[in-house]
Amino acid sequence: MGESPVGSVDRALLILQEISRHSRGVTLDELSTRLGLPKSSLHRLLGALKHRGFAAQPEPSGPYFLGSEMLATAFRFYDTMDLRTLVHPLLLRLSDKFEETLHMATLDGGEVVYLDKVEAVRSITMTSVVGGRNAAHCTGVGKALLAWTYPTDEAIKAWAERYGPLASRTRNTITSPAKLAAHLAQVRQRGYATDLEENETGVRCVAVPVFMGKTVPVAALSLTALKDRMPPARTEELGYALREAVTEV
Numbered sequence: 565m566g567e568s569p570v571g572s573v574d575r576a577l578l579i580l581q582e583i584s585r586h587s588r589g590v591t592l593d594e595l596s597t598r599l600g601l602p603k604s605s606l607h608r609l610l611g612a613l614k615h616r617g618f619a620a621q622p623e624p625s626g627p628y629f630l631g632s633e634m635l636a637t638a639f640r641f642y643d644t645m646d647l648r649t650l651v652h653p654l655l656l657r658l659s660d661k662f663e664e665t666l667h668m669a670t671l672d673g674g675e676v677v678y679l680d681k682v683e684a685v686r687s688i689t690m691t692s693v694v695g696g697r698n699a700a701h702c703t704g705v706g707k708a709l710l711a712w713t714y715p716t717d718e719a720i721k722a723w724a725e726r727y728g729p730l731a732s733r734t735r736n737t738i739t740s741p742a743k744l745a746a747h748l749a750q751v752r753q754r755g756y757a758t759d760l761e762e763n764e765t766g767v768r769c770v771a772v773p774v775f776m777g778k779t780v781p782v783a784a785l786s787l788t789a790l791k792d793r794m795p796p797a798r799t800e801e802l803g804y805a806l807r808e809a810v811t812e813v
Contacts, residue, residue, distance in 0.1 A: 575601060576609050580634065583619060589627025638777075647783055648680045651774070655682040655785070658809060662802065664789045667692060668774075669705040670782065671713060674727030676706045679783065691764060692788075698763060701730045701744055702737045704771030707757035708784035710748055712773050717745040736762045756803035757784075761791060768794040770803040772810050785810060 582598055583590055592610070596603045610628060613619035617633025648668070655666040659682040669676040675697045691698060700706030701724070714720045724730060724741035731739070738744045751757045759769045769788040773781035787802050794802070 589629050667786045671709040702733050702762040704757050704759035704769040704786040705784040708771040708773045711751040713780045720745040755807045772806045
């Protein structure tokens with residue numbers, strides 16, 4: 565990761581990270597031991613963090629906790645975040661790197677809604693448009709969202725019962741809730757989803773969830789190509805590449 569350009573800021577961030585690991589608080593002595601920092605330096609930095617509300621010490625000489633302003637700042641960011649603006653540069657870089665079309669979508673009941681799309685120079689004709697919808701069970705983005713939003717076989721079957729029956733778009737579409745649940749268990753295991761001509765004949769894609777620090781994905785990204793440009797070996801390569809790329813967001 566390299567050396568931080570501003571040491572004092574870096575130490576303050578390390579302090580916040582360490583405090584966040586201790587739900588019952590952490591003492592000055594413990595912070596000094598864990599971070600390898602002198603108590604005098606720690607005390608000054610903690611004083612600044614307390615002043616801005618990013619750290620709290622309810623009792624004098626007692627343990628430190630994350631402050632209310634730390635949580636308020638995070639929630640304000642999530643409440644006002646423009647997901648498309650945040651992720652669009654990544655879609656552009658990935659489309660340029662792999663010369664394929666990228667999508668971002670979110671889950672809405674039994675469907676996905678496309679929030680963004682970056683078409684490659686060698687674009688292909690697809691049903692996806694920004695603001696448009698497709699069935700979740702047969703799209704890469706949909707399966708990436710379903711796999712982690714409903715992380716058990718029982719949850720997937722309950723989702724299918726609520727939003728089913730699962731329509732067949734091509735001869736490859738999974739229409740059985742039990743088979744879909746088993747398939748999504750494999751998706752969770754490898755970390756990315758695939759659409760192997762399940763939504764449109766001749767079109768394949770790989771997709772990954774985007775969590776943004778939450779326990780369920782807020783969106784999913786996919787890379788889409790004609791089947792001739794996505795044989796099994798490249799499908800796996802792109803799946804892992806996407807999985808690594810989303811760590812940026």
